[in-house]
Each structure stands twice: as structure tokens, then as C-alpha cells.
Amino acid sequence: MKIWRNTPKDALLLGFSAAQFAVTLWLAVRWDDASVLGRVAGTSVLAVLTAYNIVVVSHLFTHVPWFVSARLNAAVSVLNSVNIGQSVRAYQFTHVRNHHRYNNDAPGADGTTGDTTSTYRRGRDGGHAPLLPYAVGGALETLADRAKEVAYTARLWRVGPKERALLALASRREPRRSRELRQIRADRAAHVLSLALFAAISWQWTLFSYLPAFFAALTMVNVQNYYRHYGADPGHRAADSVSHYGRLYNLLTFNDGYHQEHHLSPGTHWSRMREVHDRNRARLDARPRIVSPVPAMLGFLDRRRPQLHRAADGGPGPVPRPGTGSGRPS
Incomplete structure (x- = not known):
């Protein structure tokens, strides 16, 4: 059974x-x-x-x-x-x-x-x-x-x-x-x-x-x-959240770092989050989005994080730094 x-x-x-x-x-x-x-x-x-x-x-x-x-x-x-x-x-x-x-x-x-x-x-x-x-x-x-x-x-x-x-x-x-x-x-x-x-x-x-x-x-x-959401662009479904692809963090937290992927497919089991990333890679690569170098709990350490929601509104949000894109899980 x-x-x-x-x-x-x-x-x-x-x-x-x-x-x-x-x-x-x-x-x-x-x-x-x-x-x-x-x-x-x-x-x-x-x-x-x-x-x-x-x-x-x-x-x-x-x-x-x-x-x-x-x-x-x-x-x-x-x-x-x-x-x-x-x-x-x-x-x-x-x-x-x-x-x-x-x-x-x-x-x-x-x-x-x-x-x-x-x-x-x-x-x-x-x-x-x-x-x-x-x-x-x-x-x-x-x-x-x-x-x-x-x-x-x-x-x-x-x-x-x-x-x-x-x-x-x-x-x-x-x-x-x-x-x-x-x-x-x-x-x-x-x-x-x-x-x-x-x-x-x-x-x-x-x-x-x-x-x-x-x-x-x-x-x-x-x-x-x-x-998990600071600086993201709430107007776009593939950029309204922040992911972190650190191997150790995702191992210890059952892929919690794949948060943008989780937003795209919230009903998908944690063990298949990388599949969600690969399946949506073109969509994720289509526009700037935020990939954090640190887990969300330590997000305050990511001091150079751009404000994509400001840029989307025509505001003075900083240009995304190199590496702030769709990212690749290592």
C-alpha cells in the first residue's frame, strides 16, 4: 500500500x-x-x-x-x-x-x-x-x-x-x-x-x-x-521573487532557495524545483530578475541589490549589477 x-x-x-x-x-x-x-x-x-x-x-x-x-x-x-x-x-x-x-x-x-x-x-x-x-x-x-x-x-x-x-x-x-x-x-x-x-x-x-x-x-x-521579495518586480510573474542557488543551503532546506521557481509552480514538490527552473529557463532569462548571493534570512547583507520594481515604474532604481539575471543553479 x-x-x-x-x-x-x-x-x-x-x-x-x-x-x-x-x-x-x-x-x-x-x-x-x-x-x-x-x-x-x-x-x-x-x-x-x-x-x-x-x-x-x-x-x-x-x-x-x-x-x-x-x-x-x-x-x-x-x-x-x-x-x-x-x-x-x-x-x-x-x-x-x-x-x-x-x-x-x-x-x-x-x-x-x-x-x-x-x-x-x-x-x-x-x-x-x-x-x-x-x-x-x-x-x-x-x-x-x-x-x-x-x-x-x-x-x-x-x-x-x-x-x-x-x-x-x-x-x-x-x-x-x-x-x-x-x-x-x-x-x-x-x-x-x-x-x-x-x-x-x-x-x-x-x-x-x-x-x-x-x-x-x-x-x-x-x-x-x-x-525573498525585496527589490523584485511585482509586475512580472517570472521576476516577482528572489532565488538563491547555494548548494549547501538548498540541501539543508529542501530547495527553499528556489523561490522564484516556487512562485511559478507552487504546487510542485520540493524535489523537482530544479526541473521547474530548467523548464522555465527561457522565461526566466527574458528579463532582469534578482538572484541573491546569500540566503533570504541574510538578505540584508546583499547591499547592492537593485530595486527592479522602481525601474519598472520608471523610477530611479539602479541598473542590475552583473550576475543579476536568471542565474544558474550550480
């Missing part, structure tokens, strides 16, 4: 998910006996694990679920909802059904963006929003949203009628719509109950390690998303 929808290699992602949950419990249990240095190190490790799960593991799962069985996929959603501190199914709504519909679009005639996570949403004069408000402000907004979900315990974590943005992204067809909303409810329940478990093990760890690590992870994720 076939278990894996695409490849058994996805077992590596599942293994990471299980390992992160085990490490999180271990850090909570060991908090009282840990030294100050150990507590700082544990908090840092948890922040990195959570950010990696959001950026790589849960991101890939929301696009291409790992299993043939719907029940197994539902179980993974619950597990990683605990790991990333939010419903994986709700993340799938906002990321796959919103971000990949509008692709980090620039403001339209109404003055706002269709993509609720667009780097242009709160920018000025057609530019990107400043990094700090985008990354830190976005993390604070997410924390506030998660706090609301804890309050949803009173209605057993159901998606309420006032959650219009979420309801608008759910499938309009039954019974699929009901299944999706039930999954969000299960994800939320798992997240809130895990918080109760963590607090029961050590409320000090929950307050002074888990929450700061979660906030740091959200900030890192926002930095990642910012530089």
Missing part, C-alpha cells in the same frame, strides 16, 4: 517535526536545572527550530501534503501546529490561497495590496515597507492573533463568524469546507492544550523561554519573507 504521496524522502521532514516536539518537551523539563547559559542556548535553539519549521517544513507541507491518507496529513497538521504555535491549516489558507494568488503584489487603485503579507502593503511611494516594522511589527500582530485564539477556548476553538478573512479563504464546496474548518479547530485545540502542558511542566520556561523564542522565530520568518 502506498503511504507517501510523492517520495519517502518526506520522512526527513516528518522526522524533524517529531524531533522538534521532543526537544521542546525536553527543554521545558530541564529548565529548572539548567544554567543561565543553558537557558539562553535552549531558547535560541527553540527559536531556530520554530523558524525552520515555518519557513521549510510546514511551508512545504501546506503546498504538497506528504501522505496519501487524509488522516495522516491531519495528524501532521496537528503536530506542527504545536511546533509552530499556530494552525497549519490556517497558515495554508493565508499562504497558499492568499500569498500565492497575489504574489507580493504592489498596492492597487484602492491603495492596498491583495497579498496580506506583501512587503509593499505599508510602504510609501510604491516602495517596500521598512524592514523593522515589517519584521517586528508583523511578529507582534501574530502574537496578538494567537492570544485571541487562546480566548477561542470558550467556543472550543471553532472558526467564528467574525473571522471573515479566514472564512473567505476556506473552500466554498462542501464537505471540503467543513473538513478544512474542523482541521483548523483541531490545530487550535492542539496548540492551546500544548501551552497548558508546557505551563504545567514549567510556567517559568513557558514565560521566559517559549514565548521569547516564538517571538524571535516569527521575526526571523518575516525577515525571510521580506528578502
Whole structure:
């Protein structure tokens, strides 16, 4: 009987998910006996694990679920909802059904963006929003949203009628719509109950390690998303994102660096991203686009990055430097 929808290699992602949950419990249990240095190190490790799960593991799962069985996929959603501190199914709504519909679009005639996570949403004069408000402000907004979900315990974590943005992204067809909303409810329940478990093990760890690590992870994720799109041209489908073709990075992150290719074919499994690049090479070569020399999380180091969106608008964006083109995966 076939278990894996695409490849058994996805077992590596599942293994990471299980390992992160085990490490999180271990850090909570060991908090009282840990030294100050150990507590700082544990908090840092948890922040990195959570950010990696959001950026790589849960991101890939929301696009291409790992299993043939719907029940197994539902179980993974619950597990990683605990790991990333939010419903994986709700993340799938906002990321796959919103971000990949509008692709980090620039403001339209109404003055706002269709993509609720667009780097242009709160920018000025057609530019990107400043990094700090985008990354830190976005993390604070997410924390506030998660706090609301804890309050949803009173209605057993159901998606309420006032959650219009979420309801608008759910499938309009039954019974699929009901299944999706039930999954969000299960994800939320798992997240809130895990918080109760963590607090029961050590409320000090929950307050002074888990929450700061979660906030740091959200900030890192926002930095990642910012530089995945910073300077790209939102007006062209083959140039609206930024790729990084470093071998080691893509090995460790399951080809996360192929972000422009991912925008072109978001439903393609991570193992076939290079095929997407080769299939679209002529399209990618047809116009300037940004290929970063560093991973998106370190995008602030790419100081000479051109602003293609400015050039497209007739603005003073710098001419793309040599090497800023379609690029070739090495």
C-alpha cells in the first residue's frame, strides 16, 4: 500500500517535526536545572527550530501534503501546529490561497495590496515597507492573533463568524469546507492544550523561554519573507521573487532557495524545483530578475541589490549589477 504521496524522502521532514516536539518537551523539563547559559542556548535553539519549521517544513507541507491518507496529513497538521504555535491549516489558507494568488503584489487603485503579507502593503511611494516594522511589527500582530485564539477556548476553538478573512479563504464546496474548518479547530485545540502542558511542566520556561523564542522565530520568518521579495518586480510573474542557488543551503532546506521557481509552480514538490527552473529557463532569462548571493534570512547583507520594481515604474532604481539575471543553479 502506498503511504507517501510523492517520495519517502518526506520522512526527513516528518522526522524533524517529531524531533522538534521532543526537544521542546525536553527543554521545558530541564529548565529548572539548567544554567543561565543553558537557558539562553535552549531558547535560541527553540527559536531556530520554530523558524525552520515555518519557513521549510510546514511551508512545504501546506503546498504538497506528504501522505496519501487524509488522516495522516491531519495528524501532521496537528503536530506542527504545536511546533509552530499556530494552525497549519490556517497558515495554508493565508499562504497558499492568499500569498500565492497575489504574489507580493504592489498596492492597487484602492491603495492596498491583495497579498496580506506583501512587503509593499505599508510602504510609501510604491516602495517596500521598512524592514523593522515589517519584521517586528508583523511578529507582534501574530502574537496578538494567537492570544485571541487562546480566548477561542470558550467556543472550543471553532472558526467564528467574525473571522471573515479566514472564512473567505476556506473552500466554498462542501464537505471540503467543513473538513478544512474542523482541521483548523483541531490545530487550535492542539496548540492551546500544548501551552497548558508546557505551563504545567514549567510556567517559568513557558514565560521566559517559549514565548521569547516564538517571538524571535516569527521575526526571523518575516525577515525571510521580506528578502525573498525585496527589490523584485511585482509586475512580472517570472521576476516577482528572489532565488538563491547555494548548494549547501538548498540541501539543508529542501530547495527553499528556489523561490522564484516556487512562485511559478507552487504546487510542485520540493524535489523537482530544479526541473521547474530548467523548464522555465527561457522565461526566466527574458528579463532582469534578482538572484541573491546569500540566503533570504541574510538578505540584508546583499547591499547592492537593485530595486527592479522602481525601474519598472520608471523610477530611479539602479541598473542590475552583473550576475543579476536568471542565474544558474550550480
